[in-house]
Amino acid sequence: MFRSISINLILAIKNLHTHKIRTLLSILGIAFGTLSLVIVSNITEMMKKKVSIEAEKYGKNLIIVSAGTSLTPGRGRTVFLPSKTLKESDAMEVKNSIPYVIDVSPSFSKTFPMRYKESRVSANAIGISPNYNKLRNINIYLGRYFTESEFENNEKKVILGYKIYENLFGKEDPIGKYVLLFRAPLEVVGVLEPMGVDLTGNDQDNQVLIPYSTMIRRILNVDYITSFYVQVADYNNLNEAKEEINKLLILRHKILSGQRSDFFVRAITDLVSIKDEATILVNDLGNTASILSYSIGGLGILAIMMMTVAERKREIGIRRACGATKKDIITQFLLEALFLTISGSGFGILISVVVTLLISHYALYPLAFSITSIFISIVLSFFLGLFAGIYPAKKASDVDPIEALY
């Protein structure tokens, strides 16, 4: 059996070799189908990887609760109305009563003018709780993070974002210097590494970090917060935790059903899935293209197989005279069809790997391959080969050897 298959395969390849251009053209449909299937999946995979790298950079398993009402008046616009109803106690209650939650970090952010000597910038000042550096990934470029006692004593200390540092200090060493935040003098203890724009759209290089209590007691004297981060132990519980938080806060804020809530809860996955909509579109287009290509490719193979059977009636007669059964003839032509579709798919995979490498190289995406799509394309081309091969093969086995030989 194995010997007969391998010899038949060698003979099939020799026959296809005599019709090089025809063979190449006939497998193009399958190759293009595979190409679009695998490329689109690879691109999706690369985007996912990029987003997950970004999400990882943002912080692990985070939920962000923000004060305010988000309205969507239409055409995809979002209007944000701030509110002063989110309290530190809300954050504490979330931590104490929701089982998945391992930590919360309340914060207050507000944009202030900032000054050092003659330089002025507008900075997004964020009052952070001591555990902020454990929830969000931050790296210190110069100096250090706040100490426990700086948090406890509401000390007037600040950590600068990289752009703020560059704009205010240039090449000067900022550590130990005082900057003015609005009217409050703050001592610089550290500078953050350049981090770029995070998933929520905040420019992290244009922010300054201040101890949370310093911010709300000494600078602003308010009793509310603008947001808090919630960290969940397990990534898989992110959505449940989000629901629980939502329920809890609706209860605490006495939001009636039908009323708009004065807060909103987003999981890090929501931020990622917003970007995913574009991916889904690309994906659907790619899949449509590949289904079309596969169908056309399959029909192409079918046509080529019909042609080859008609051309090789004499060969079929010779093989029958040499002792081939009808089943042998069916096997032979099925093998040929399978060889065509699978090599078409292999060709497509090869090109898609090259294209993926190019995309990754030029579009600066992290390299990722969708093994699933490669597997699917091979399986698909196998069944396509069976589909395109079975009818011609049956035709071939029905060839009357006597007629074919005389």
Add this chain to the structure above:
Amino acid sequence: MENTPIIELKNLKKSFFIGNREIEVLKGIDLKIYKNESIAIIGQSGSGKTTLMNIIGCMDKATSGTYLFKGKDITTFSDDELSEIRNESIGFVFQQFHLIPYINALENVMLPTIYSKKPLDSVKQKAISLLTDLGMKDRLYNKPTQLSGGQQQRVAIARALINDPEIILADEPTGALDTKTSSEIMDILVSLNEKGKTLIIITHEVEVAERCKKNIRISDGKII
């Protein structure tokens, strides 16, 4: 068992339908062929000799009558069983050589081994030695189009021999060859008979028939 014919046909009839008309091509053939005989079946075209050969060669089935192959009634054998007989026991040689054009001489010779159920080893070695014996040592890797008619027929004979069949069934084996090559091919076939093969040749040429020990004439579907 020496007396059991290798092939025995009893009142064999074959008819075809052309439209609604039934045409009887073989009208009751009785024939015994013994091991190691060499027989020429002679007849004009249209006499039914090719149909007879197709039935003897298990390529076609009779409409009625009995076909005993090595004493076994194969009249009602299935397509697969007949294929096995063709593969193991009969080597065909055709007038038009019938080699597969896109593979070389050696591969053509090995073709029947694809379908053999017998365990085989060194098929390639055997094919090479068969072709060498037939004077084709230098043409092993040539495609059929690169060979002369006589050379192609030698390849076809080697192919007929690769599975060690008892019977060589040749249909006008010299029909497409010139006189000199014809006699060379006949020399080969006769020598195979001398080495123990049963030789059945269908022909209308007297020169060919004369080389066989026994001649059978067929005319209008009957042996005369």
